[in-house]
Structures are given as structure tokens and as C-alpha cells.
Amino acid sequence: MARLAVILALLLSLAGIAQAEERSSLLPAVPQASGEPHPEGSEFWRKLHMELMRHGRDMTVRDGVRPIEASLKGCFDCHAVKDDHGQYVTVKSETHFCRVCHDYAAVKVDCFMCHRSTPDGVDEHAIEGEGHAGLMTTPEGEEGQAAVAGYLDRLTRPARRAMTTTAEAEQ
């Protein structure tokens, strides 16, 4: 009887892990950063980056304090993402460091209406051609619907595949 209970507990825990992993595939894949990790830990910065940056920006703009750590310029020292061709991506790209989480959380980033979204010295015109990164408008019409559907598809593809496989196996 005890053995049965142990097996049952083991099965349940395995099921729990499987469930958690399936769910985790829906979460954003944060791009790998270069440079040294934050001494306070990534979790600290994920939670508080806006508080820290807001604090720093007021100090710089209004009081002229320049050596601050939480600046967008500083972020891109380590968190600039490159595409397959080795070219920096602007915030217009879904793979941009900021967008990966912000798209997931549906939180609009206004920073890049005024700030550049790549390291200083990169020619954003050459990357983007026509169009503006600063304006991330709500997609409209058929084109917009297709864009949203495409995004959701890319986001949930691994999970959907897993579900399909399970369904097929059941049949």
C-alpha cells in the first residue's frame, strides 16, 4: 500500500513538472545579454528597472547628474540584440530586448519615441529603411489581424504542438 502511495506521489509530481514546462513555453524567451550579470540579480532588475530608470532620468535631466547606472544608454551596452545577419535590431523588431517581455505583458513602451533603441553610433535609418520605430500603433484591418494572429502563432507554437501531439496520441 505504501509502495502504491509512493508511486502515485511520484506520478503526480512528474505530471506537475510536465504541466509547468508546457506552461513555461508560453513565457517570453529573454535574449541573452553580454557583459557581467547585474550584481543585484536579474530578478531585481526585471521587477524594478522602471523605478530605477525613472529615478536616474530625473537626476540626469533636472539635476545634471550624469554618472548613473540605470540609463537606457547603459542598458544597450549589454542588452542590444542582433539579428541573424549580425545587425542590431531596433524596437521595431519583435526580438528587441525590451519588446520581448513588453509584448508579452502588453505594456506599451514610450521610451523610444524620444530615445534611440540601439547603441549610440548605429545608423537606425539603415536598419529600418522607411518607417518609424517610435510609433507602435494598434494594428488595424485584415493586415493588423494577420499580424496579431502571426504573433500569437509564433508565441504559442511549441505549446500548440505539444497539445496536438497529446490529442493525436489519445486517438
Place this chain on the structure above:
Amino acid sequence: MTFRMPNDVKQPPAQRAANRAEMTRRDILRSGAAVASLTLAPGVTLMAFGGSPAEAAGAKADAGKRWGLLIDISKCKDDCTACISACKTENGWGGGDNPETDAQWIRKVTLKNTATGHTETMPMMCQHCEKPPCVDVCPTGASMKRVDGIVLVDKHRCIGCRYCMMACPYKARSFVHEPVINQKADAPRGVGTVESCTLCVHRVDAGGTPACVEACAAEGHGAIIFGDLKDPTSDISKRLADYPSVALRPDLDLNPGVRFTNLG
């Protein structure tokens, strides 16, 4: 104030559970204190909640200074636009195709004496007033004067109402009508906000001089001098003491930081 984290893909379930714990204000403050102590490595300056080492070290705008310009009109050449080009390059404005609405941080103005027909040109930009009307009228506190006299727009607060543009007697400010990309890292600018000459505040904070001053000197004209008006030993203060100079629209009693000599 609470924060909730999404589960981290790479972390084991136990760690994920720990991450779900809510972070209280006290935790944040505690963490902020930790930032200050942890990142005090050599050469690394930083911010933290409640006073940073950078701030303590005095690396901020100095209330004991007042930055200003002295422009010698007799040295300003009619066909020269070096100051404008330098400003555009430094601060990343210009390049638009609509002269009526494009931003203009600095411009050349032609003065003509109708009695004699004599013409001369001079650069016009934000006059960095001691009592700036743009700051008086700003409804959000975006228009501001630093303690060292530099008048700026804090674009984090600007709502683009353009009241300051109406209030400025020098027509020094511009509104950004179109979305912008590829800004300079030191001169963020974007659609829906007002902007003007910053006296190259990023250069001044680094101990440098504005781009227009450098460009004018590089052209061999040296018509613009930059310096501290509060320091009696500075080049600009000495010249102001030795030679006659004027502020534009002195009737308004704004005490601009930009002064002109040999005008008219």
C-alpha cells in the same frame, strides 16, 4: 506596492515559487540600499534610492555657476552657417523637408539697417533667461531651468501643449511634428514634445563647450564665447566687464544668459 513576476523558464520549480513571492516596499528599499553598497566598485558610479555616491561626489549641475554665451556680431560672417551645422550634427535635428514645421534649435537672423542699407547676421537660439517665460507658463513643470542657468525641456513631462513656444519672446523653441528615429544618445527628441537649444548640456556636464562655439572657433571666426557668468575671472565675464554688450529685448527684464556685442 506589490510586484508579481512571471515564472522564469530556466529556473527550477522551487525557485519559480520563490519568485512568485510578492516584493514589498520595504524589500525594494532594502534592495536599493544593497545596490549602493554592491556596485561601489572602482570606476563604477551608480544610482540608488535615497542619494547616490555620484550625487554625493558633487557630479551635478553647480548652483555656483551660470553658463552663458557672448556673441560678437562683428565676427559673425554673413555666409557662414558652421554653428547651425555643428548643432544639427551634435544634437541630431534637421534633415526634415518641411521648413515651416521642422525643428530649429539655432538659426541665422539677418539684420538690416533700413536707413543705411547695412546688413549683418547673427545666430539666434534659446537665450537661457534668468527668469524664463517658458518656465513660468509650463503647465506640467517640463519646462525648467537648471541651477546653473541652463533652460531645458524635460521631455518626460512635456505634453506638447506648446504654451512655452507662445511665451518665448525669441521664438527659440520648436515642436516636433513627425516621429523621429536615430536620435543621438545624448539628445533624445521625439514627436509631440517641444525642444530648443540645450547649450549642449551633455558636453557642459562633461566639462566641454557647446558644439556651436567650437565650430565657430574652428572656422576661425571665434564669434561665440562660452563661459561662467558668475566667475569674474572667466573670459566671458572679463569681456562683458570691459566692453559694452546688450541682451535682446532688455525691456522684458529676463536677464538672458546669451549676450551680444557690436550689435547694430
